[in-house]
Amino acid sequence: DAKTTQPPSMDCAEGRAANLPCNHSTISGNEYVYWYRQIHSQGPQYIIHGLKNNETNEMASLIITEDRKSSTLILPHATLRDTAVYYCIVKEGATHGANSKLTFGKGITLSVRP
Amino acid sequence: GAVVSQHPSRVICKSGTSVKIECRSLDFQATTMFWYRQFPKKSLMLMATSNEGSKATYEQGVEKDKFLINHASLTLSTLTVTSAHPEDSSFYICSASFATSGRAIHEQYFGPGTRLTVT
Numbered sequence: 191d192a193k194t195t196q197p198p199s200m201d202c203a204e205g206r207a208a209n210l211p212c213n214h215s216t217i218s219g220n221e222y223v224y225w226y227r228q229i230h231s232q233g234p235q236y237i238i239h240g241l242k243n244n245e246t247n248e249m250a251s252l253i254i255t256e257d258r259k260s261s262t263l264i265l266p267h268a269t270l271r272d273t274a275v276y277y278c279i280v281k282e283g284a285t286h287g288a289n290s291k292l293t294f295g296k297g298i299t300l301s302v303r304p
Numbered sequence: 305g306a307v308v309s310q311h312p313s314r315v316i317c318k319s320g321t322s323v324k325i326e327c328r329s330l331d332f333q334a335t336t337m338f339w340y341r342q343f344p345k346k347s348l349m350l351m352a353t354s355n356e357g358s359k360a361t362y363e364q365g366v367e368k369d370k371f372l373i374n375h376a377s378l379t380l381s382t383l384t385v386t387s388a389h390p391e392d393s394s395f396y397i398c399s400a401s402f403a404t405s406g407r408a409i410h411e412q413y414f415g416p417g418t419r420l421t422v423t
Contacts, residue, residue: 222410224410228348231395231417231419232416232417233308233310233397233398233399233414233415233416233417234348234397234399234414235414236411236412236413239410239411277347283410291338291350291353292338292350292399292412293350294340294347294348294349294350295347296347297347
């Protein structure tokens, strides 16, 4: 799996957009970008994934650069409950009947302040 | 949907005893389950991958005779920490995924974790 690089921490004000960057300069053509988050003392939670197009769901938006070497996770209106460690992971998409493992890095700690 | 539970949420045991942790997929059939371990202020480390009905695949450095994994059904996997020692104290987390025909499976669903303390 390609490695990712994330800043160790960032903060943002409640109600503002939180833009979390991730570098994955060695990503290969069949690898997806995944984002998970882990709130303190809980199991991780899937947020979103993408291959090359930008993606949006009810939780967040994922913007992937055209060369796919970096991406940004956007939480449009951060709340205090979004305070967590956010992990950017690159891996191949699963195929029928199988699932590839996730390798967690250190992630980025997002602190949302009132 | 896609809920994964773990039991117990916390357990304290004495050194030398064995502890079993259960991981259940409540509303889907999990073809693959993963077990992770997380030490304080550290990231999750994958311990093993198990597919229903077959032996688990352990990551390098994880003792398979110490961490026994059973995935006997599509909704249940268990992790047994045998002869536990204080250094096994950690946060153990399972995750589950499922396969369907015609669609790649991207999401893994995580349990809430089990805090093990060995005294």
